[in-house]
Amino acid sequence: MPLPGLTLRAARHADLAAIRRLVDEAIPEPDGARLAATTERIARTLDLCVVAEYRESTIGHISCWQDEMLGVVGSHMVSKPYRGLGAGGALLAHTVKQARDLGLRLLEVSFDAEACRASHLYERHGFRPIGSHSPDGWNRYERRLDGPT
Numbered sequence: 183m184p185l186p187g188l189t190l191r192a193a194r195h196a197d198l199a200a201i202r203r204l205v206d207e208a209i210p211e212p213d214g215a216r217l218a219a220t221t222e223r224i225a226r227t228l229d230l231c232v233v234a235e236y237r238e239s240t241i242g243h244i245s246c247w248q249d250e251m252l253g254v255v256g257s258h259m260v261s262k263p264y265r266g267l268g269a270g271g272a273l274l275a276h277t278v279k280q281a282r283d284l285g286l287r288l289l290e291v292s293f294d295a296e297a298c299r300a301s302h303l304y305e306r307h308g309f310r311p312i313g314s315h316s317p318d319g320w321n322r323y324e325r326r327l328d329g330p331t
């Protein structure tokens with residue numbers, strides 16, 4: 183585990199307030215509609231959401247939903263003071279394994295143009311740009327899960 187004492191566990195309903203704070207912190211401009219839409223979607227798909235805890239605080243989460251054999255990473259955030267310490271990579275590796283264990287064939291994620299640090303992290307975890315855009319114009323990346331780990 184990268185950050186000594188970091189733990190990952192399945193999210194519960196009681197984690198939603200802490201997840202909402204993480205989403206709020208990560209959205210660059212205060213955008214109430216985007217915050218509400220993101221947190222509502224996480225609440226609806228909580229069974230594939232994982233939180234990272236450090237010293238009894240929730241410092242990150244990754245949320246994913248399933249569409250037949252496809253998994254979609256919907257939000258993935260680490261609180262700013264804890265970035266660059268491996269928590270985001272640990273959450274992503276956990277989700278890749280979870281998706282594989284569920285028998286999914288593909289994991290997909292979309293980033294806005296400013297998330298270049300995130301695209302580097304995802305490429306390191308086997309994701310490749312697929313040259314098409316999500317409905318909101320974000321760049322899409324995918325990782326096939328039926329090949330070698």
Ligand SMILES: CC(C)(COP(=O)(O)OP(=O)(O)OC[C@H]1O[C@@H](n2cnc3c(N)ncnc32)[C@H](O)[C@@H]1OP(=O)(O)O)[C@@H](O)C(=O)NCCC(=O)NCCS
Pocket residue numbers: 208256257258259260261264265266267268269270271272292293297299300302303306
């Ligand atoms: C993307 C994100 C979840 C990564 O979390 P993290 O805990 O910083 O992830 P890691 O520490 O495992 O890796 C971060 C990468 O940024 C680099 N980095 C170094 N210092 C950093 C810092 N202060 N802040 C952020 N990243 C840093 C790391 O070296 C690593 O790059 P690498 O691929 O060269 O190793 C986090 O930056 C974040 O919450 N970003 C805003 C939301 C976002 O863009 N989400 C992704 C799309 S949904």
